[in-house]
Amino acid sequence: MKKSAGNVKRRALLKTAGVLGAVTLAGCTADSSGDAADERAALTPDRDLGERVDTLVMEYWSDYGGHTTTQENMAPVIRDSVESALGVEISIQPVDFTAQVGNVYHDERTHELTFWWHSNAPDRLDPHETTRRFAGDWAGGDGNSNPQNYINCEFTELAVGQANARSEEERREMVANAHSIMSEDRMTIPLAPNVVHGAYRTDAVEIGGVGEAGLTRTNPNVFIKSRALEDEYITAATGPVPLETRNFPISDSTAGLAIWNRLVHSPLVAYDEDYELVNVLAESYEVEADGTIFTVELRDGTFHNGDPITAEDVAFTFSHLAENAGIYSKATAVPYESITTIDDRTVEFVTEQPHLPLVTGVWPRWGVFHKETWVDGGVRDNPEEFDFDPIVGSGPFVVEDYQQGSHLELTPHEGHPFHEPESSIYWRVYQDQQSEYRAFSQNEVQIICEQAPGVMSEIERELTDTAETNVAQGFMYFSLYPQFPVAPTKFYEFRAALGKAIDRERLIETAFVEPVDAPLYSCPLAEAHPFRPPDEQLTKLVDDPRGEVDAARQVLIDAGWGWDEDGRLHYPDGTDLSPRWPEGEVPDPDEYDCL
Amino acid sequence: MVSVRYVGSRALQTVFLLWFMLTFLFFFFRLMPGSYLDIMMYRGADPESIAVFKENWGLNDPLYVQYGRYLVNFLGFDAGLSVQYREPVWDLVRRRMFNTFILVAPAITLSYVVGGVIGGLIGSRRDSRAGEHGLGALIFVGSLPSFFVGILLIAMFSMWAGLFPTSGMVSPEVTRTYRDAVWWRPYLTGDFAMHYTLPFVAIVFRYLYFPSLIIRTSFIDVTRQEFNEFYRVAGLTPRARLRHQLKHASLPLITLYPLSMTWALGGMVLIETVFNWPGIGQMLVQAVLSRDYPVIQFVFFIIAAFVILSNFVVDLVYGVVDPRISADD
Structure with a gap:
């Protein structure tokens, strides 16, 4: 399509007349969207243009409590930024979480932009999941978890290979190089840190263990280190999912796993509230033979029934998890060659190939199980549905009472070798955040976690003397994931322009109670993440958190894109808009040699 | 026969x-x-x-x-x-179904009894001011969403007056006291009654209008039938005639009572969420969102079976x- 300068003027004149009419009727004095369209239209008046870029569909998760609220607050800002800067309309589509991730994993082309967030689950402090999932062998409609259906063979080799690095340094370098490649491809457009909001009653709790991790159920240090002021119990709120089963290895709820594996049981090592890996049941450990032999020395501790925690229990725990990796969805496959007990207090893990995520990803996730109770309960015959009564844990709290989907009552365990909790914890199930807030306001519950910013504002306004809120930055992001197989997001320059166009400052102002640092680099790991590469290795999307509209447009102009007389974006003339591979299929191995 | x-x-x-x-x-x-x-x-x-x-x-x-x-x-x-959850579906839902049922069944029954009486009174005085205003009030009550009624009750009686707890079924102190007792023991406590009151009132309030309107309309139809004249000529007192009229007018409620019960069960998600009542509604929502087919199928089937069997009866x-x-x- 060719457009003459005369045409532009005529359109601009008509538009001005229209705008003036509308302004007169509405009593306004300006029409910024009209101005922006005129600006765009004037940028590439004489250019031969290809097809117009259709409305983009941006899907977000409509059923995720406080996070959904945050996404709903952010979505219009993203839409306005992109429409105004680039002249591309965005349709915001709420989709329930399961359907949305299904669309992505099965490469169903229902959308071009996925508005995604990763929870600050302690598991993700190890970079395996947050690197491996972007590898090209998981792209396409095979049901695997690649959020953008992204494929880059250089990245894939590093992302897969980092799990088998022979030393911490080598692994760190591979992870950094992998993320550097993905950053250069602009496959992640971070919007804001996944901020964690929580609150506690100052008249009932002396808070501890908050640190960088914040007031969240996945930071068990809060519940171990806080103290009740009024009576011996602290009542904490949780959603129903973590307390639906005490056969916790089958759970894939990160909060549930944290409660059962860190409070009722204890792991060998764990992340503290400042994301440092500390020994819990392990007195010490050694990694030898290029990351294939891991020897652990245990502390002198007891289970809740007084039995000593032995190497036999540790070996049972990790063997059992490995044997049932398909049943326990978080029990990721570890290439064990053997797990053997050297003596009562020493256990040796040998892997077929180097596997450093064992220390930083697998050990912190799982508490040590009491072998005798589990075997007597029939776990070997039926690992999905077995009966252990009572629950004999290795953690800092003893289970006094548990009622499925209702409550979990925990009292301190005297024989724990590392933690010394002072108060009991009563986890009470609440169906939604408003119920939690109402109960919190009446002191029926003293700690509430993972709240929407609106609830935080209400607490700050209404409960000034009796409650305090906490905001932690988190180590993961709210991000926009462009779908790699389809136009226009398959084009590098379009992704780059998207990254520059968004007004992150406004987005943060709209969505959060307190200001947080706007992410300026393309990377799925936030600044607090211990494996985030240094900034020099990442691609900077913008210098200005308010967005760089001119720079965004210039990227597109340089690549031959342009705008029509209505200010709408068009592809360069003759662009191939066909998808990289057919919908629902996988990328062609002939085209990508890493497949 | x-x-x-x-x-x-x-x-x-x-x-x-x-x-x-x-x-x-x-x-x-x-x-x-x-x-x-x-x-x-x-x-x-x-x-x-x-x-x-x-x-x-x-x-x-x-x-x-x-x-x-x-x-x-x-x-x-x-x-x-x-x-x-890899728990047997029956184990997972039975206590919740019980919790929902003990809330819904008495509340719906009471709303039918009270609603029937109100509907009869309004119907018998349909030309009076009380009849006209009563009808307007019923329509107003019926138009209020259940979650709004719930939040209003919590705001008034829990947050402001502090008379009732905001949510839940029993307080932590009671569960701790009866942790070794039989499972139904906490249901017999005063604490349970305090937690029960507001959601119960919300359901009664929400479902009151329906039987009232049905009875009112049915009552008006009945009073226009010829047998009333027969009763009058036969010398029955107005009170005795009213008793007969109400009996005839209440026939539609036999059909509607189980249906209302089912509607209430289906609509309990909001009430349960607002009052944090550990019933089946919220679990059903969670199961649907997680595509937990065995749970979804079973709960929906139980609700459907309730309707089908009720209709049979x-x-x-x-x-x-x-x-x-x-x-x-």
């Missing part, structure tokens, strides 16, 4: 409907986009684990094979395991009350 043929035919229809619902629910929910496997993937399961999971759960089998297995298990009173009761129905059938 109800004929055997009539009962047999209705029983066959009922069995067919139950089977149809079971089958429909099995296939319908599998048409929903996304599956529990996608959730597992998102939360970090690797493809190897997913493959083992599919094999263990028979998800690689054709759908008709899965359906056959489900039907056989169901007929053997085995509703299966919850996919996400209502048909029989109608057959007894009005033998023309079975004869015509």
Whole structure:
């Protein structure tokens, strides 16, 4: 399509007349969207243009409590930024979480932009999941978890290979190089840190263990280190999912796993509230033979029934998890060659190939199980549905009472070798955040976690003397994931322009109670993440958190894109808009040699 | 007298409907986009684990094979395991269904009794000011959403007056006191009654208008029928006539009572959420969102079976009350 300068003027004149009419009727004095369209239209008046870029569909998760609220607050800002800067309309589509991730994993082309967030689950402090999932062998409609259906063979080799690095340094370098490649491809457009909001009653709790991790159920240090002021119990709120089963290895709820594996049981090592890996049941450990032999020395501790925690229990725990990796969805496959007990207090893990995520990803996730109770309960015959009564844990709290989907009552365990909790914890199930807030306001519950910013504002306004809120930055992001197989997001320059166009400052102002640092680099790991590469290795999307509209447009102009007389974006003339591979299929191995 | 043929035919229809619902629910929910496997993937399961999971759960089998297995298990009173919690579905839902039922059944019954009386009074005074205003008030009450009524009650009686707890079924102190007692012991405490009051009132309030309006309309119809003249000529007092009229006018409630119960069960999600009542509604929502098919199928089937069986009973009761129905059938 060719457009003459005369045409532009005529359109601009008509538009001005229209705008003036509308302004007169509405009593306004300006029409910024009209101005922006005129600006765009004037940028590439004489250019031969290809097809117009259709409305983009941006899907977000409509059923995720406080996070959904945050996404709903952010979505219009993203839409306005992109429409105004680039002249591309965005349709915001709420989709329930399961359907949305299904669309992505099965490469169903229902959308071009996925508005995604990763929870600050302690598991993700190890970079395996947050690197491996972007590898090209998981792209396409095979049901695997690649959020953008992204494929880059250089990245894939590093992302897969980092799990088998022979030393911490080598692994760190591979992870950094992998993320550097993905950053250069602009496959992640971070919007804001996944901020964690929580609150506690100052008249009932002396808070501890908050640190960088914040007031969240996945930071068990809060519940171990806080103290009740009024009576011996602290009542904490949780959603129903973590307390639906005490056969916790089958759970894939990160909060549930944290409660059962860190409070009722204890792991060998764990992340503290400042994301440092500390020994819990392990007195010490050694990694030898290029990351294939891991020897652990245990502390002198007891289970809740007084039995000593032995190497036999540790070996049972990790063997059992490995044997049932398909049943326990978080029990990721570890290439064990053997797990053997050297003596009562020493256990040796040998892997077929180097596997450093064992220390930083697998050990912190799982508490040590009491072998005798589990075997007597029939776990070997039926690992999905077995009966252990009572629950004999290795953690800092003893289970006094548990009622499925209702409550979990925990009292301190005297024989724990590392933690010394002072108060009991009563986890009470609440169906939604408003119920939690109402109960919190009446002191029926003293700690509430993972709240929407609106609830935080209400607490700050209404409960000034009796409650305090906490905001932690988190180590993961709210991000926009462009779908790699389809136009226009398959084009590098379009992704780059998207990254520059968004007004992150406004987005943060709209969505959060307190200001947080706007992410300026393309990377799925936030600044607090211990494996985030240094900034020099990442691609900077913008210098200005308010967005760089001119720079965004210039990227597109340089690549031959342009705008029509209505200010709408068009592809360069003759662009191939066909998808990289057919919908629902996988990328062609002939085209990508890493497949 | 109800004929055997009539009962047999209705029983066959009922069995067919139950089977149809079971089958429909099995296939319908599998048409929903996304599956529990996608959730597992998102939360970090690797493809190897997913493959083992599919094999263990028979998800690689054709759908008709899965359906056959489900039907056989169901007929053997085995509703299966919850996919996400790996707990027997029956264990997972029975206490919650009980909690929902003890809230809904008395509340709906009371709303029918009180609503019936109000409807009768308004109907008998339809030309008076009280009748007109009463009708307006009923329509107003009926138009209030249940969650709004709930929040209003909490704001007034919990947050402001501090008379009742904001939410839950019993307080932590009571669960701690009775942790070693039989499971139903906390239901007999004053603390339970305090927690019970506001959600109970909210349901009664919400469902009051329906029987009231039905009775009012039915009452007006009945008073226009000829037998009233007969009663008057026969010398019955106005009070005795009113009693007869109410008896006739209340017939539609026999049909509507179980239906209202079902509507209330279906609509309990909001009440349960607002009052944090540990009933079946919220679990159902969670199960649908997680595509936990065994739980979804079972709970929906129980609700559907309640409607189907209630209608069967209502048909029989109608057959007894009005033998023309079975004869015509």
